[in-house]
Amino acid sequence: MVVSRIEARRDEDTVAAGPLVDRLLDGLPPEAVLIDPDVTASYAHDMASFCPAGRPAAVVLPRTVEQVQHVMRTATGLRVPVVPQGARTGLSGAANATDGCVVLSLTKMDRILEISPVDRIAVVEPGVVNAALSRAVGEHGLYYPPDPSSWETCTIGGNIGTASGGLCCVKYGVTAEYVLGLDVVLADGRLMSTGRRTAKGVAGYDLTRLFVGSEGSLGIVVRAVLALRPKPPEQLVLAAEFSSGAAACDAVCRVMAGGHVPSLLELMDRTTVEAVNDLTRMGLPESTEALLLAAFDTTAPAADLAAVGALCEAAGATRVVPAEDAAESELLLQARRMSLVALEAARGTTMIDDVCVPRSKLGEFIDGVERISEKHRLTIGVVSHAGDGNTHPTVCFDATDPEESRRARESFDEIMALGLELGGTITGEHGVGVLKKEWLAREIGPVGLEMQRAVKQVFDPLGILNPGKIF
Template identity: 90%
Template sequence: MIVSRIEARRDEDTVAVGPLVGRLLDGLPPEAVLTDSDITASYANDMASFCPAGTPAVVVLPRTVEQVQHVMRTATALRVPVVPQGARTGLSGAANATDGCIVLSLTRMDAILEINPVDRVAVVEPGVVNATLSHAVGEHGLSYPPDPSSWETCTIGGNIGTASGGLCCVKYGVTAEYVLGLDVVLADGRLMSTGRRTAKGVAGYDLTRLFVGSEGSLGVVVRAILALRPQPPEQLVLAAEFASGAAACDAVCRIMAGGHVPSLLELMDRTTVKAVNDMARMGLPESTEALLLAAFDTTDPAADLTALGALCEAAGATQVVPAEDAAESELLLQARRLSLVALEAVKGTTMIDDVCVPRSRLGELIDGVERIAEKYRLTIGVVAHAGDGNTHPTVCFDAQDPDESRRARESFDEIMALGLELGGTITGEHGVGVLKKEWLAREIGPVGVEMQRAVKQVFDPLNLLNPGKLF
């Protein structure tokens, strides 16, 4: 009886998947349509913990806009949900599959179509890796500033979907400020262009900004026009040690109130510093309670670092060490980029929060996270884009321990509640996805949720694009 039920189930799956795959193959080459269950399972989720993921019916890897349109027309005709994906480096479950969906992986659409030094724009496909674009425009004396910690693997399409930030956003801003225009395939397969490639433009509603951060729920980005900047001078980094997180946050407040514009202002707490040393033997000072990294890419960065160092000392820094050259600066930045990976190695699993608060309340958040860690008997490391108040409290836990997993989830929720209490937001750059759906509703309120659902209904009336995400 059990065997016959299994065979019957297989027959049902064949009937359900067969027409879908056949229709997809009408407009896609066979190598672009993956149905092997072991392979499709590997596309089921991003890097977030505690986020449910379903079983995809099929994974497709288109190379052209027309192929993406074919996928969406097929999905609409058969009423099959579609989950767009980039490199799946996200941390909120926004790229997680739903049962029976088409996973639409855009990683093979990875062409840089144009770099224009006069207009200072790049035109790219969504699968272009952030670091690849940065290196390419650098050859023209230009830069693309948004630089998430995963910049060597994350894609521009994923960056657009989550409105990602990066280490240099304190001076240069986040992804949304660099997306001038988009080509988007809508849920029914139509192609729409938004925005512009000119330096200015205010024609109609700003639909470009609407798509940035929409997590693939409104349409599939297939081309992006990105603003570029002249390549800045090489930056120098300063490291300042503090005996408390509060003192480090006081230094941040003094720096920003003093009108300084560092290209980077990052904070690592003692737990994070130790984790990085344990993993990479970086030789960072473990005697410190908080390590502040600041950088300037001005014409005289040494002078700027001297002035900033004085402010750190006034705030109680126990030691201020400016890097002597670019190589030493890069070593310090590499330590910061390794932070989240190093914290994951502490217990094997992490929940990475993404609470952003006003800079003036940064110290209160860090003190509150420390209390929460003690309350739940957990290791919680804090790394932060301190210059804009965006913190990443990272809960380290053993996923095989049910009690510890429960405490991890409760501590995560308490940190988000604290962020809202301090006038902040539940996510500064990682997005909502599955992980923070409940908290988005708390932050924007019932009217906000109603309006956002109405927008979703206009663009995706059948709720086929990334269903179950955001709200």
């Protein structure tokens, strides 16, 4: 129910939330505040496994900057935690509620405020869906490159909060490289602008980059100035089959060492290919141990694909098949985008790791994951943004089986330890959230952790912004 029905239900939670709800209503319309426990429970968590979630006191859906400011002033006055959310497609528990918090869902702030072909920027609110922005700027001959697998549902605010990546990162980079400026509501309700809308600018500390990837722990992003690129030609994709993951990784190294700049370089292991076929009936080649997808969006993509195809064959590819047209290319990309969904369907529940290693270590990492899979007697599919070394080993398990769940968690931790051992990082694009707090401390060390906590203290001295996340 919405707040207009408060008097119809006076359970303990509602009574306890009374002063909070009353103050929220002073600056918000009734339909913007939700308190029905059945409704608020649906906002309690994102898509990560093994991440605890609390019971929100209220969910607020603001439509204006002023409404967000009112929520933060109220929360500061009452010392109530606030958990910012986008579409809750995250995979680290960063959007999970804490007991008694206000969940601040920004999905209603979904306007594209400006698209400038001359300045090559878009100005957007945080609830704009990634795919909607991509289509809108495409009508102006422009391109917004970051494209997470959940791009049809994830929001720009969530992308900024987790510093997300996507399939095209190997050529175009990640979200942080496209965020020029931000408007941010701070914990006490003040509005701060960071960055710029110009092509260049180095005035002061780069606070914009500080907020990108902060997972809502430093402030609430309410507006973003995003850099755009000219829309590239349609890309063509090549599929190369390999008899081993090591051979596929060798091909990746040859492509990158050869100076090629693919718009996409993705790897799917046999487990992933089989899962996608089982779910979609796409008819991908199941005889392969690893399927490598390479794409180019250049003016002569066929020539680029031919050169990469030769490198794949030199690395031991058993078959190299370039797509004949854009439609066939899109079918292959759709198979890649369906990988994580397909792996979840295979066993019911997944833990999706997000380890990034140097490209030169990619083969060692994949071999190590296979050993971990055999050790714990679990299905672990590996899908990877191979061009930048970002892997997503996906542990498939039955969440109703306590023993299997225990082995799943142990394998997840061993995979992260392996990534650090090989000189990598515990997260390339999903963030830390709840899931990887312990591992962040291991990666950055005690001094690094102390400095990060000091930054948090400056922006959020009361500790009300997304508490319990990151560290």
